[in-house]
Amino acid sequence: MNWLQRLxxxxxxxxxxxxxxxxxxxxxxxxxxxxxxxxxxxxRQARLALGGPEQVKEGCRDARGTRWLEDLxxxxxxxxxxxxxxxxxxxVALATLALGIGATTVMFTLLNGVLLKPLPYPAPEQLVxxxxxxxxxxxxxxxxxxxxxxxxHDSRSLDLAAWSYSGGTITDSGEPEHIGSQKISAGLFxxxxxxxxxxxxxxxxxxxxxxxxxxxxxxxxxxxxxxxRAEVIGMPLVLDDKPYTIVGxxxxxxxxxxxxxxxxxxxxxxxxxxxxxxxxxxxxxxxRRPGVTLAAAQQELALIGHRLAxxxxxxxxxxxxxxxxxxxxxxxxxRPILWLLLGAVGLVxxxxxxxxxxxxxxxxxxxxxxxxxxxxxxxxxxxLARQCLTESALLAISGGALGVLLASVGIRPFLAxxxxxxxxxxxxxxxxxxxxxxxxxxxxxxxxFGLAPALRVPVRALEQTLRASARAFAGGSRRVHSGFVVxxxxxxVVLLVSAGMLVRTMIRLSxxxxxxxxxxxxxxxxxxxxxxxxxxxxxRTAWKDVLDRARTVPVVQAASLVDTxxxxxxxxxxxxxxxxxxxxxxxxxxxxxTSVTRDYxxxxxxxxxxxxxIDEHDDLNSEPVIVIDEVMAQHTFGxxxxxxxxxxxxxxxxQPVRIVGIVGHVRHWGLAEDERDQTEVRDQMYxxxxxxxxxxxxxxxxxxxxxxxxxxxxxxxxxxxxxxxxGATGDQVLYEIHTMEQLAEDSLARQRFLMVLFxxxxxxxxxxxxxxxxxxxxxxxxxxxxxxxxxMALGATGYDVVRMVLRQSLIMxxxxxxxxxxxxxxxxxxxxxxxxxxxxxxxxxxxxxxxxLVAAALFASFLxxxxxxxxxxxxxLRQE
Numbered sequence: 001m002n003w004l005q006r007l008x009x010x011x012x013x014x015x016x017x018x019x020x021x022x023x024x025x026x027x028x029x030x031x032x033x034x035x036x037x038x039x040x041x042x043x044r045q046a047r048l049a050l051g052g053p054e055q056v057k058e059g060c061r062d063a064r065g066t067r068w069l070e071d072l073x074x075x076x077x078x079x080x081x082x083x084x085x086x087x088x089x090x091x092v093a094l095a096t097l098a099l100g101i102g103a104t105t106v107m108f109t110l111l112n113g114v115l116l117k118p119l120p121y122p123a124p125e126q127l128v129x130x131x132x133x134x135x136x137x138x139x140x141x142x143x144x145x146x147x148x149x150x151x152x153h154d155s156r157s158l159d160l161a162a163w164s165y166s167g168g169t170i171t172d173s174g175e176p177e178h179i180g181s182q183k184i185s186a187g188l189f190x191x192x193x194x195x196x197x198x199x200x201x202x203x204x205x206x207x208x209x210x211x212x213x214x215x216x217x218x219x220x221x222x223x224x225x226x227x228x229r230a231e232v233i234g235m236p237l238v239l240d241d242k243p244y245t246i247v248g249x250x251x252x253x254x255x256x257x258x259x260x261x262x263x264x265x266x267x268x269x270x271x272x273x274x275x276x277x278x279x280x281x282x283x284x285x286x287x288r289r290p291g292v293t294l295a296a297a298q299q300e301l302a303l304i305g306h307r308l309a310x311x312x313x314x315x316x317x318x319x320x321x322x323x324x325x326x327x328x329x330x331x332x333x334x335r336p337i338l339w340l341l342l343g344a345v346g347l348v349x350x351x352x353x354x355x356x357x358x359x360x361x362x363x364x365x366x367x368x369x370x371x372x373x374x375x376x377x378x379x380x381x382x383x384l385a386r387q388c389l390t391e392s393a394l395l396a397i398s399g400g401a402l403g404v405l406l407a408s409v410g411i412r413p414f415l416a417x418x419x420x421x422x423x424x425x426x427x428x429x430x431x432x433x434x435x436x437x438x439x440x441x442x443x444x445x446x447x448x449f450g451l452a453p454a455l456r457v458p459v460r461a462l463e464q465t466l467r468a469s470a471r472a473f474a475g476g477s478r479r480v481h482s483g484f485v486v487x488x489x490x491x492x493v494v495l496l497v498s499a500g501m502l503v504r505t506m507i508r509l510s511x512x513x514x515x516x517x518x519x520x521x522x523x524x525x526x527x528x529x530x531x532x533x534x535x536x537x538x539x540r541t542a543w544k545d546v547l548d549r550a551r552t553v554p555v556v557q558a559a560s561l562v563d564t565x566x567x568x569x570x571x572x573x574x575x576x577x578x579x580x581x582x583x584x585x586x587x588x589x590x591x592x593x594t595s596v597t598r599d600y601x602x603x604x605x606x607x608x609x610x611x612x613x614i615d616e617h618d619d620l621n622s623e624p625v626i627v628i629d630e631v632m633a634q635h636t637f638g639x640x641x642x643x644x645x646x647x648x649x650x651x652x653x654x655q656p657v658r659i660v661g662i663v664g665h666v667r668h669w670g671l672a673e674d675e676r677d678q679t680e681v682r683d684q685m686y687x688x689x690x691x692x693x694x695x696x697x698x699x700x701x702x703x704x705x706x707x708x709x710x711x712x713x714x715x716x717x718x719x720x721x722x723x724x725x726x727g728a729t730g731d732q733v734l735y736e737i738h739t740m741e742q743l744a745e746d747s748l749a750r751q752r753f754l755m756v757l758f759x760x761x762x763x764x765x766x767x768x769x770x771x772x773x774x775x776x777x778x779x780x781x782x783x784x785x786x787x788x789x790x791x792m793a794l795g796a797t798g799y800d801v802v803r804m805v806l807r808q809s810l811i812m813x814x815x816x817x818x819x820x821x822x823x824x825x826x827x828x829x830x831x832x833x834x835x836x837x838x839x840x841x842x843x844x845x846x847x848x849x850x851x852x853l854v855a856a857a858l859f860a861s862f863l864x865x866x867x868x869x870x871x872x873x874x875x876x877l878r879q880e
Contacts, residue, residue, distance in 0.1 A: 079391035090395075093356055097399025099764070100352035101445065102406035105430075105438045107342040109411050112437070113428030115335060119255070119327050120427065122193035123287075128158070128297065128323035130284040132305070143282040144315070145266070145274045147308060148185075151284070151321065154304050157297045158286035158323070161188035164266060165257055165283075167702055169527045170225070171731050172238035178527040178733040179221065180259040181239065183266040189250065191287045199233040199248030207267035214265065215244035218252045221261035237262070241530030255330055258421060272695040277315035278651075286323060298322050331423045336834045337754070344498070344761050347491045349445065351768045354491075357449035358484040358776055360392060392450025393443060400442025404435065419749030481776045482812050488772045489816025489857065490823060492765035496849040497824035499762035501831060501838065502755035504845050509748055509837045515666035516566055517605025520557075521740040522714035523565050525705050526725060527733045536694035539701055543689070546725055546732075547597065550708055553720045557709045560600040561689050564592065565705050566668050567743035576649045576685075578636070580656075591632055591683035592668055593652065595692060595700065601663065603709045604740075609633075611643035611661030618688040624653040625688065627661040632683035652687060670747025672837035705736075714739045751835055766853065769816075770860040777809055777864040788871050798869035805868050809861035817850055 032042035083090045118124045132140045132147070143151075143162070152160040163184040170177045186207035189196065197219060206212050215237050217226075226232045237244045239262060252260070266282075273279035288297055305320030328335075408430050415425055422428075526546060532538035543561060550559040564572055575588035582588055598615050601608060609630055618625050626647070633642040646656035668684065692700050706725075710717045722734050745752075781788075788801055828841035 076390055076394065078387065079394045082391060083394065089359065093359065093395050094399050094402060096352050096355065096768070097396060097442075097445065098402035098406060100349040101396075101400045101403030101438060101441055102410070103345045103403075103761075104342070104349050104441055105403050105407035105434060106411055106414055107338070107345045108437045108441075109407060109430055109434050110414075110422075110428055111338045111342055112431070112433050114331050114338060114422065114424045116433070117424075117427055119330075124327065125325070126288045127192070127326035128286045128288065128294065129326050129329040130160070130286055130301065130321055130323050132280065132319055132321045134319050140280050142280045143284050143321075144277045144280050145269075145282050146277050147316065147321075148282050148284055150308055151301070151304050152185075154307075155286075155300060157289055157292040157300045159187065159191050159289065160284055160286045161185045161191040162266060162282045162284045163188060163256065164269075164281055166264075167527070168240040168262070169530055169731060169733055170237065170239055170262075171241065171530065172236060172243075176731040176733050177225070178735045179239075179261040180257065181262040181264065182257060182260050183269055184263050185266050188263075188285070191285060192253075193287075194250065194253070196248040196250045198230070199246070201248055201250075202263075202265050207265045209268060209270050211265055211268050213242065213244045213268075214247045215239065216248040216250055216263040217246055218261050218263075219249060220252050222249045239264070239530075240533060254421075254426060255424070271698065273699060277312055285326065294323065294325070334423060337750070340830060340834050341754075341757060344495060344758060347495055348761050348764050348768075349441070350448075351488050351491050351765050351772075353445050353448040354484045354488045355449075355768050355772045355775075356392075356395070356445075357451070358481055358772055360388075360449060361480060361484075389447070389450045393446040396442040396446030396449075397439075400438050400445075403442075404430065404438045407434070407438070417753065419746075419753045481780060485769075485772050485776050485812045486816040486819065488765075488769040489813055489853065490820035492762070492769040492853060493817055493820025493850065494823040494827050495758065495762040495765045496853055497820075497841070497846055498827045498831060499755070499758040500845040500849040501828055501841060502751065502758050502835065504842065505835065505837050505839070506748065506751055506755050508839075509671045509751065512667065512671045514566065514671060514744055515606065515664055516740065518740040518744050520710045520712075520714055521603060521605075522708050522710060522717055522721075522737065523705050523740060523743065524718075524721070524734050524737040527735065528701055529727050529729050529731050531729060531731075533698055533701065536697045539697050540690070542727075543701070543704070545727075546706065549724045550706060550721060553708075553717060553724055555710045555712045555717045555720065557711050558599045558602040559706065559708045560603045561597045561704050562594060562600060562707050563596075563689075563700060563703050563705070564594040564668065565707070565743065566604070566666050567670050567740065567747045568668070574649055574651045574685075576647045578645075578647065580648055582648075589635070589683060591628070591685045593649075594668075594684065594686050595689045595704075596686050597689050600686070600707070603707045604666070605709075606666060607664040609662040609664060610641070611659070613661050613663065614686065614688045616690075619690040620693075622691075624655065624657045624691055625660045626652075626657050627663055627686040628659055629663055629665045629684040631665045632685060633662050635683055653691075657687075667747075670836075671744060672748065672751070706734075748837075751837060754835060766856055769853070770856045773809060773812070773857050774860040774863060776812075777805060777861055778867075780808070781805055781864045781868045788868055792871065801869040801871075802862075802865040805865035806858065806861055809857065809865075813854060813857045813861075817853070821846070821850075 029039070029042040029045075032045055033039055037045070119127065121127060130143070130151075132143055134140055145162070148160070148162045152162075161184070163182045166181045166183055168179060168181050170179055184202070186202040186204050189201045196216065199216075201216065202214065206214050217232070217237065222228055222232055226235070232246055232249060235246050237246050244264065250263070273281065286297070288294065301321045301323055305316075309316045309319050411428065411430065415422065415428060418425070528539065528542050528546075532542040547559050547561065550556055572593050573590045574593045575582070575590055577588050596614065598613070600606075601613050611627070613627055614625070626649075628636075628642060636642065636647075637645065642659050642662055645659050647659065649657050663686070665682075666684065689700070689704070706721075708714075708717060708721070718734075718737055725734055726732050788796075791804075792798075792801065824846065825841060828838075832838045832840065
């Protein structure tokens with residue numbers, strides 16, 4: 001019989017053991033009676049010969065090998081009875097633990113789903129993302145298509161695939177719908193290792209000019225527009241007025257781009273930018289072939305890059321390429337935030353543990369006589385310590401189970417509150433790893449707050465312990481209680497100062513001047529009728545018609561086109577210089593180039609500082625012109641007048657571009673722009689949309705936004721604009737509609753999100769620390785009742801008693817603040833790295849947060865002090 005069976009049949013074994021012992025006693029007594037000894041005396045001698053029956057039973061139980069489980073079961077039942085008899089303490093402890101472990105589990109669930117889980121692809125560690133590098137510009141966002149083709153052909157260590165973001169309008173049936181789309185190379189899904197749900201992927205012959213017009217749709221569009229019908233394969237799809245045949249259905253993959261509904265072959269794109277090695281708009285992903293290390297793949301890519309630089313010096317001089325693992329690439333932006341939040345909520349959990357440790361220690365002190373009695377009866381220290389730890393473990397596991405339940409319920413609402421797009425959000429959920437973490441966190445918490453009571457088990461001076469009063473041996477726990485309070489306050493200081501810094505950051509950033517008049521401005525993108533996209537002249541006419549129609553809407557005061565909307569990240573950064581030849585020893589400066597129409601200043605409320613703005617005469621037949629902002633004017637020309645000067649901007653025009661005006665600076669990158677690294681681009685220039693070359697006009701049409709200033713609320717203009725801008729064919733779609741106020745708020749969404757979370761964490765920490773101070777002082781004051789009675793009998797007043805208790809409290813408070821300030825300084829440095837706009841810790845923030853903590857702590861301390869001052873000296877002296 002194995003140990004599990006012995007444990008399961010324990011009652012039966014106990015009965016057998018009792019029968020066997022009785023048999024041995026009776027048999028030995030019978031032998032003695034056969035020798036002539038009286039029956040009573042024979043039974044007495046038999047029992048003496050056997051020894052104490054309970055001791056014999058204990059030895060037999062030890063021999064079974066299940067004693068530790070039996071003891072654990074007894075400890076568990078005893079702990080359960082103890083907690084049931086103290087329902088108030090149990091409810092408070094479980095609620096506190098559920099909040100602490102639940103919040104920690106939520107953060108780990110995010111961390112696990114976003115950072116720790118492997119990507120849902122076969123052999124995800126083999127996937128890499130490729131990046132080109134330039135000696136002058138550093139890391140570049142994407143590849144040119146010819147460079148991708150050469151790298152794909154020459155690489156022996158990587159299977160490469162590419163894609164490009166796009167968009168289009170579906171007009172085959174029903175209401176016209178603008179959808180997100182991607183142009184992909186034929187091998188993309190095979191590189192990722194994701195087979196289609198239905199049909200097939202693209203063939204190599206389809207990924208080239210003149211290939212069959214085929215498309216792959218995502219499962220979301222399949223269900224939404226085709227009702228999830230199985231016969232969708234082979235059905236037609238009209239995208240941007242071009243008919244495609246659906247050949248496959250794939251599962252939506254947010255890692256390749258959010259809201260993508262249609263994939264078309266990349267190689268069929270014959271626009272001029274596809275042939276240019278200077279147009280870097282292609283994203284490239286690769287899979288390492290079997291046996292190829294990442295270092296070997298990077299070495300090969302470097303050689304390919306150098307070879308292309310030598311072969312095409314005009315476009316690729318000083319260029320190379322490298323590869324990075326895909327998973328870190330996808331989550332690089334949110335990784336520090338997730339670790340920061342996990343650390344912050346971990347501090348709250350530590351405060352919770354310190355609070356519970358203090359409560360359990362107080363209970364252990366009140367039970368020292370009981371524990372001493374058990375030791376006197378033969379129990380070892382390890383046995384009693386295990387009993388104390390079992391009680392704390394039961395509390396911790398129960399609180400952890402409630403915490404997991406809270407995390408399961410709260411994780412989706414928490415994800416909905418996340419600012420912007422959280423990578424891999426669809427993979428976040430409670431799984432086995434999360435449950436193991438919750439169990440480990442619960443057991444560790446139980447060990448942390450159960451260790452101090454377990455170490456209080458008395459093993460020496462048992463007689464003195466049994467005779468002493470509770471107050472006599474409570475003094476030894478005062479230092480431990482004080483240590484818990486100090487640690488709680490120190491951790492609370494870290495969270496309070498962090499929250500205070502985030503609040504001050506939000507106040508400062510929200511008061512920044514955005515450079516535009518945010519009120520009554522509506523921003524929307526418009527998908528032009530697919531019928532006009534094939535001809536540059538038709539595109540210009542269509543956009544002119546859009547502006548004319550928008551201006552006829554009654555609530556519209558002014559309308560303009562813009563490709564880079566303020567309060568968003570601008571990626572169209574162009575190099576410029578003052579001489580015909582680029583500088584040879586220094587890097588060329590960069591400026592954000594924005595294409596606009598003539599009424600843009602009126603729509604956005606941007607002040608004109610000098611010269612003029614773009615007007616209707618600035619077109620392809622006139623001299624190329626730009627308007628620069630005051631930051632660029634100061635940066636480039638200093639105190640000289642920039643109007644009339646010329647700049648060389650090869651990406652814009654082969655001839656020099658004349659500056660015709662200077663305007664105010666706009667925070668294109670959001671309200672936290674001035675807080676960015678000063679080495680980043682801040683110069684801005686504006687150029688006429690009418691001077692965009694015909695070769696790239698179709699691409700520009702896909703990124704242009706309509707900006708209108710309204711006389712009423714911007715939302716009231718949406719309906720009239722939709723109706724007016726549908727066009728003659730009724731297939732022009734307005735989408736991605738926002739107000740400038742919304743975009744400005746969104747630019748601070750991350751700071752606001754962290755401020756709210758840290759505010760909640762700091763509030764919990766302050767509350768727990770205050771409760772801890774109150775509980776410890778109430779307990780310690782209660783233990784000192786006789787001492788206080790003696791003091792008052794000798795002439796001390798109530799004020800003296802209050803001062804004595806508050807002095808004891810202040811010692812703990814300022815000790816905790818001193819330690820916490822060191823942690824707060826470290827936390828402020830971490831926040832500066834993660835939060836845009838965060839400045840070094842300001843003394844005023846530290847002072848305000850510390851004052852709040854001291855006020856709350858003193859308030860919590862005053863209640864026990866006031867109670868102590870009202871003690872009747874005679875009654876206090878009679879308590880002992």
